[in-house]
Amino acid sequence: MNATQPITGPHSVPDWPRLAAAVAHDGTGTLTINGVNRACKAESVAALRTGVVARGVAIATRLRRPIRLDVTEDGRTHALAVRPEGYVQLIGADGTIPAPDGLGIDEGRCRVCRRLQPVTSAECVQCHIEEPLRVEVAPPAEPNALMVPPAPQMRPSIDELDELDDRSPVEQTRISRRAAREATPPPPVLHLMFNTQRSVDAGPRIVLGRRPESIDGREAVTVITPDRLLSRTHAAIDVDDAGNIIVTDLDSANGIELQSAPPRWLTPGEPTTIPDGSTILLGDVYCTVSVAP
Incomplete structure (x- = not known):
């Protein structure tokens, strides 16, 4: 930013x-x-x-x-x-x-x-x-x-404690790990459709560009740019905890235009929430962004 x-x-x-x-x-x-x-x-x-x-x-x-x-x-x-x-x-x-x-x-x-x-x-x-x-x-x-915000603590019931006491340490460890996996929802998936290449599914925090470099641990997604109007690291796209799609122009040379009615340019460096399924113009590349169900 x-x-x-x-x-x-x-x-x-x-x-x-x-x-x-x-x-x-x-x-x-x-x-x-x-x-x-x-x-x-x-x-x-x-x-x-x-x-x-x-x-x-x-x-x-x-x-x-x-x-x-x-x-x-x-x-x-x-x-x-x-x-x-x-x-x-x-x-x-x-x-x-x-x-x-x-x-x-x-x-x-x-x-x-x-x-x-x-x-x-x-x-x-x-x-x-x-x-x-x-x-x-x-x-x-x-x-x-x-x-990291504190996670809510769930206390087991008396019946659950009694049942755990009857299990071996190995069984308790396996059950604890399985419960942790089931309690943690999978991270959202960004689905990106381009007019220059095949669609891409990626994690909830990515950077896009001609030859992008990862920023703050974000996944780098390379995009084909026929006229080379896409900057090396052009944009960041994140999905927040509420499922909102947030796009940030990383001071790109040719900017980002949201294809809304009417179209509008995003302010460089300012995270902007866009509707799910929106199309953005990155230099010479159109990209439709949605959160995969």
Whole structure:
């Protein structure tokens, strides 16, 4: 996603993941992510605030949406939204934020070389250290572990417990594995029909292009482009948890046009939900996208 393209209009901010920061005037504090507490320290309270926001931006960028950050300072807690583009806004009473018109992006100094850079920097522009604005005393935990929402826990009934007690450990292991497979629905399948080649079935997270490179673990799907109007890595297509199809123009040279009535161009870098079965024009290639039943 292009971090310079903000989501426009009123936007709801989910409660997950749960981020909270406590800020003290001596530049120390804590950052809590989904119940995991980490001590923080910076040269000043302003640098601590900036570092906490930078951590929020990194998480928002992975999720490709604003996230909530509750900041407590001087006994008062402020509900903030941190956008992937680096903007910070107060969350309204209805849980939404407006478009970030007129807002600026905070900057801080690299923790190693002291180069000034925005909170969106994942790597220092000068010394190339990762997380240049990090204020957490210890390196952050594996991000995927913090980003997975908690699954509901189902407690077995008394009869089920009695039955399990009568089984051998091997039987219990086999039954547990089978139950886990049956409880987990299969991932959705994207069905892609092209005017230049055969149809393709792929996973729920893909990138398309002339010679695409995988982005964030997405499956790469190569597309034949007769006039070479398709960029090397042209678009990302994802299916979210609700089954919606989301298309993102990855700053392609010739763009993406949704064949709606009337047709409209997608904004580069901005994830756009399209109806199931829609056709999009990628350079010189028409592609109809649907979720396989």
